[in-house]
Amino acid sequence: MSESNLILGVAGLPPESARNCVQELSPISNGEFRKSINGNLLFLETTERKRYRSVVTCRDVNSPLVDGIWVGSQILVGCIQNLWQAVNPGDLKVRLIRPAVAGSICAVNNFGDPIKFRLSDNEVELHRRCEEKIFICFRPWLTMRVVDFSLETDEWKMNCGWRLVLEEI
Numbered sequence: 001m002s003e004s005n006l007i008l009g010v011a012g013l014p015p016e017s018a019r020n021c022v023q024e025l026s027p028i029s030n031g032e033f034r035k036s037i038n039g040n041l042l043f044l045e046t047t048e049r050k051r052y053r054s055v056v057t058c059r060d061v062n063s064p065l066v067d068g069i070w071v072g073s074q075i076l077v078g079c080i081q082n083l084w085q086a087v088n089p090g091d092l093k094v095r096l097i098r099p100a101v102a103g104s105i106c107a108v109n110n111f112g113d114p115i116k117f118r119l120s121d122n123e124v125e126l127h128r129r130c131e132e133k134i135f136i137c138f139r140p141w142l143t144m145r146v147v148d149f150s151l152e153t154d155e156w157k158m159n160c161g162w163r164l165v166l167e168e169i
Contacts, residue, residue, distance in 0.1 A: 005139065006056065007078025007101065008164075010068035016061035017160070023080040024055045028167060051168040052142060054079070063151050063160040073146045077166060079139050087134040093125045098140035105138040143169045 004018035031045035054077065058064075069075065078101045087094045087107075099122050107115040107124065115134050116127040124136050144166035152161040 005080050009076030012065035014062055014065060017064045018058055019060050021056055021058040021080060025081040026053050028053050054166045056164040059159055059161045061159055063162055069146055069149050071146055074169065075144055077142045077144050079142060082137050083140050085136045087136060089131050089133055090129060092129055093123055094136065095123050096138060098142060100138035101141055107134055107136050109134055145169055
């Protein structure tokens with residue numbers, strides 16, 4: 001059994017190598033800000049693509065298995081970070097914005113009460129129509145490319161650290 005919710009598709013997480021991992025997930029900019037002649041701030045989008053950048057850091061006793069983690073490598077990542085998605089009042093179905101890690105999905109109402117649902121082909125179907133907004137929480141699978149990777153060892157404290165920077169393809 002893994003000691004972390006993080007899943008790296010091409011590598012492994014040996015015992016005591018990935019406890020207390022921290023994942024930062026941030027959107028990659030797909031445009032730029034410009035000022036108009038009148039001084040208004042505008043955002044000029046170049047495309048409709050919405051992708052994420054991820055930085056995973058960890059300090060533990062051992063380092064992870066790094067075979068297959070090279071700059072430029074493509075890996076499948078089961079994220080630690082949850083994403084939330086809304087189901088509008090009256091709707092029964094919503095297609096998730098990314099594939100979900102198995103067992104990571106939950107549906108709740110505004111009060112945090114669980115809502116029953118069924119998952120089929122990355123589509124969440126509620127058991128009954130709700131008049132309030134429903135929120136779906138899940139850990140996404142992201143296909144990413146390694147941008148940077150580093151290992152660090154503190155010999156005297158007998159611990160290792162590592163940092164993995166990824167961008168979604």
